[in-house]
């Protein structure tokens with residue numbers, strides 16, 4: 001089976017083109033190939049499938065084999081993949097995901113000769129969902145905005161937001177030095193989140209810049225999370241800590257997120273990089 005390794009700000013995935021390959025048990029394959037010692041090594045597996053309702057469909061699995069409804073870094077690389085390999089000549093694409101259809105705009109950038117590779121992609125990530133029961137999160141309030149949640153005897157004020165997948169955003173003074181291996185799992189598996197949760201620790205540097213570290217549902221700490229960056233933006237605005245356009249500084253690189261007033265949708269822009277092709 002042929003695969004491609006791609007990454008967006010260090011959030012790396014194995015891509016299989018299911019228009020040409022057959023994958024029978026994707027959850028088992030995701031676990032095996034994501035292993036960074038016994039497999040290829042990645043934050044998960046992304047299958048590219050045909051779609052009747054869109055140009056292509058993205059089926060995403062975390063490193064533990066669980067499904068992710070949406071993947072912001074992953075979908076940018078999928079857009080690059082299908083364009084660079086001639087599966088489409090369109091630079092604006094609709095992609096069917098587990099969270100609905102998402103619209104991409106592909107850029108080569110001035111520095112790349114015309115017809116060159118795609119380097120940057122803008123994704124319309126849709127509208128953030130704030131109703132707690134749709135995240136889903138269990139809360140006595142309609143929305144979980146900076147609500148203290150007890151974890152290991154300590155209360156963490158969390159803002160729960162869905163970008164199609166569940167996120168808990170915790171604003172903190174300093175993200176560097178946080179022990180995510182210790183803090184991540186008890187929040188990911190906390191009873192307040194029936195479908196588990198992705199956890200973002202966010203340090204507001206100014207109203208246009210947030211430094212973020214992420215513990216991802218199903219993958220552990222990753223170098224970046226696209227849906228997480230959008231959840232941090234929405235939480236920053238809701239808590240009046242940021243403006244509606246922010247640079248999200250993650251370990252793996254920077255993402256630009258903008259929450260549009262007119263449509264209520266969040267636009268996410270960032271790099272998409274091909275690393276290598278291989279066979280298993």
Ligand SMILES: N[C@H](CCC[C@H](N)C(=O)O)C(=O)O
Pocket residue numbers: 011062067068069070071072073074165166198216217218219224225226227228
């Ligand atoms: N771990 C996430 C899926 C991947 C999201 C992230 N890698 C992104 O770029 O949005 C989940 O289980 O919902």
